[in-house]
Amino acid sequence: xxxxxxxxxxxxxxxxxxxxxxxxxxxxxxxxxxxxxxxxxxxxxxxxxxxxxxxxxxxxxxxxxxxxxxxxxxxxxxxxxxxxxxxxxxxxxxxxxxxxxxxxxxxxxxxxxxxxxxxxxxxxxxxxxxxxxxxxxxxxxxxxxxxxxxxxxxxxxxxxxxxxxxxxxxxxxxxxxxxxxxxxxxxxxxxxxxxxxxxxx
Ligand code: GAR
Numbered sequence: 001x002x003x004x005x006x007x008x009x010x011x012x013x014x015x016x017x018x019x020x021x022x023x024x025x026x027x028x029x030x031x032x033x034x035x036x037x038x039x040x041x042x043x044x045x046x047x048x049x050x051x052x053x054x055x056x057x058x059x060x061x062x063x064x065x066x067x068x069x070x071x072x073x074x075x076x077x078x079x080x081x082x083x084x085x086x087x088x089x090x091x092x093x094x095x096x097x098x099x100x101x102x103x104x105x106x107x108x109x110x111x112x113x114x115x116x117x118x119x120x121x122x123x124x125x126x127x128x129x130x131x132x133x134x135x136x137x138x139x140x141x142x143x144x145x146x147x148x149x150x151x152x153x154x155x156x157x158x159x160x161x162x163x164x165x166x167x168x169x170x171x172x173x174x175x176x177x178x179x180x181x182x183x184x185x186x187x188x189x190x191x192x193x194x195x196x197x198x199x200x201x
Contacts, residue, residue, distance in 0.1 A: 001186040002032040004081035006072070006089035011043025012171060013087035013108060013178055018050045020179040029186050032079035035072060037091050053079070059091065069097040076101075083185055086140065087178070090119065095142050103192050105140035106185070108178050110170045112136060112152055117145035122167045125157065133157050133166060135174045137181045139192065150190060150197045153177050 003021075005014055014034065021029040034047035034054045047054045055075055062068040068091075076084060086107040098105065109121060113136040116124040125133050134154040141147035153173040157166060184190055184199055191198040 001028060001083065002030050002079065002081045003083045003085050003182065004033050004035060004076050004079060005031055005047075005085045005087050006035045006037075007041050007043035007087050008036060008038050008090040009041055009043060009088045011041065011046045011088065013174055014043045015046050016175040017085070017087065017179055017182070018046065018052070021182060022050065022052070027183060027186075029182060032081050033075060035075055037089070043088070065094050066096065069094050073097060073100065083182070085178075085182065092144065093140070098140060098142050103139055106150065106181065107138055107140050107145070107147070108174050109136045109138065109145050110134075110167060110174065112154060113138060113145055113149060122163050122170065126161065126163060126166060131157050133170060135170050135177055137177055139197070148192055148195050148197045150181050150184075150199070151177055 005017060007014055017031060021027045022031045031052050034043065034052050036044050036056050037058055039056050044054050057068065057071050059065065059068050062071065082104065084101055084105040086105065111121040111125055112134040132154050134152055136149055137151045138149045139147040155169045155173055189200045191200060
């Protein structure tokens with residue numbers, strides 16, 4: 001199965017997908033293209049090192065967000081990607097794009113959703129003072145981090161944590177969970193029933 005991975009930043013999740021899926025022939029999963037909305041995203045270097053085609057699509061180069069989404073959609077079709085994997089991609093799509101790819105876009109978010117959606121999730125987690133944090137992998141719907149939840153993993157919040165130490169602990173779990181969920185998708189194990197995602201084992 002071909003997937004497209006969309007990134008904005010460092011790309012540690014992309015790196016684990018490269019190593020655990022793309023470079024493992026038994027996975028049956030190929031990263032056909034990596035798309036970034038930022039030229040300087042280090043994720044682009046990681047993709048290039050693995051000989052994966054890359055494209056930069058920036059919002060400022062388009063008249064509006066519908067046109068931005070349309071360019072991403074063109075690339076998805078060009079590379080025949082069946083699943084769109086958001087891995088630290090920090091832009092929201094407009095409704096037509098989300099509807100076109102219903103149940104074919106997944107996202108990883110560094111909180112136990114529905115807690116702390118949005119752009120500063122780890123800082124919000126610390127500010128609130130919760131004792132358990134974690135990661136969520138979910139389908140993307142038309143809201144912000146609000147789509148049906150596929151899988152979650154929890155980590156403790158320590159009294160000594162700052163944003164970096166907590167995010168690092170969460171990312172250890174992200175790097176295990178995200179490749180696993182993509183394998184489930186490729187193997188046809190995910191069934192969406194309203195808000196619930198059933199994982200068939
Ligand atoms: C990840 O922790 C991911 O959960 C988060 O961005 C980070 C990207 O790291 N995504 C979001 O906050 C989406 N709302 P990476 O570039 O090293 O993979």
